[in-house]
Amino acid sequence: MNRLAIYCGSASPEDSRYIELARDVGATLAQRGIGVVYGGGRLGLMGALANGALNAGGEVIGVIPEALVGGEVANTDCTRLHVVASMHERKQAFTDLSDGFVTLPGGVGTMDELWEAVSWAQLGYHTKPVGLLNAFGFYDGLIAFNTHMASVGFVRPAHRGILIVEQELDPLLARMAAYEPHRPIFAMKKEEL
Template identity: 70%
Template sequence: MSNSFNRLAVYCGSATPADPRYMQLARDVGQTLAKRGIGVVYGGGKAGLMGAVASGALDAGGEVIGVIPQALKDMEVANLDCTELYVVANMHERKQMFTDMSDGFVTLPGGVGTMDELWEAVSWAQLGYHQSPVGLLNSFGYYDGLLAFNREMAETGFIREMHRDILIVGDTLEGLLEKMAEYQPIQTIVQMRAEDL
């Protein structure tokens, strides 16, 4: 049985790399999601890959919901073109809204903030705070090193066997969405007995 997505949280960088492939990728992702009728929930900014995802989706007639902390809105980096823009107090509230408003997560290339969002989504799935698929778009091999580290954590025993497949990886959006649609929720930590941890 496959999942259908009404909205996906899209995590990506607010920077604009020198390599133009990254901005084009972000724009293409937004456009593709919109054409599939999938709404975008994202960080609400207008800069970098974040802005490119939003503009790609909006230009294709898609729904774009931004969630931005007040401090970043005060810096005038908010994307006022969003279908809806929510201003929250802090990053914790922002990530909770991403989880509450989405059917899954797609992570594009990004930096520290993107990693924070990705690993929280994985951690919350592992714990049982959500049952949504967590996707990683490994375009241009950007996340090869991260995936090697993820394997190292699993092989060392810091990721349990039943949790190894929480992180769903694809090098194209189409392939990644297909894998995410087939995701089956795992046995979560809160469902386990203390002696099995």
Template identity: 80%
Template sequence: MERLAVYCGSATPADPRYVELARDVGTALAQRGIGVVYGGGRLGLMGAVAKGALDAGGEVIGVIPEALAGSEVANHDCTELYTVSGMHERKQRFTDLSDGFVTLPGGVGTMDELWEAMSWAQLGYHSDPVGLLNAFGFYDDLIAFNARMADVGFVREAHRGILLAAETLPDLLAKMEAYQPHTPIFRMKAEDL
């Protein structure tokens, strides 16, 4: 994995562990020689990921929508900063530039990015690993919900393993490196659907 898209919140929670986590993830990825592709912002967890990676000498590629770039939240310290027309183009650029996806704690935008990465993996738009860093148990309920969707039958058995979750970054990266792509819906026969 040469580059990973990192999805996370642009907010700064009151609990400092979240910002520390984001900074540590950026630092660790840079130390491993893995470039960061992220939302291009300088605030919250986004800014902390970028700062951690940049301070460690890593590559940081920001992708920010025009509407946010003009509101002084864009991080012009990035190695490269792309300004795109909107969120769909932003997520497409994340996919085009990355070899996988890591989701840190975040809110609605982070969930949008995670679920689209999973949906595109199911369909076959990409075959990259989709990782969820479940630090501090933040995503316990989401992991349970994803399992429930599979148990009920809304997620095909072949796709149950798309979401890779771990509590620490080293464990998550190990799972992502070992990931074997599944059979996407585009290549399944009607009787398998």
């Protein structure tokens, strides 16, 4: 994996562990020679992630919609900053520029990015690993919900392994590197659906 798209919040929670986590993830990826593709912002976890990677000498590619560039939200310190017209173009760029996806804690926008990466994997728009870093148990409820969706039958057995979940970065990256793509919906026959 040469580059990973990192999804995370643009907010700064009161609990400083989240900012430290993002900074550490950025630094660790840079130290391993893995470039960061992210939302291009300078605030919250996004800014901490970029700073961690840049301070460790890593490549940081920001992708930000034009509407968010103003108000000093865009991080002009990135190795490269792509300004795009829409959120859809932003998410397409994340997919095009990366070899996989890692989701850190975040809010609604982060969830949108995560679920689109999973959905596109199910369909067959990409065959890249989708990782979820469940630091501090932040995603326990989401993981339980994902398990519930699968147990009810809304996630096919062939797709239950798409979302790779770990509590720490090292085992998450190891599992992502070993990921074997599943059979996408586009390749399934009618009776398999």
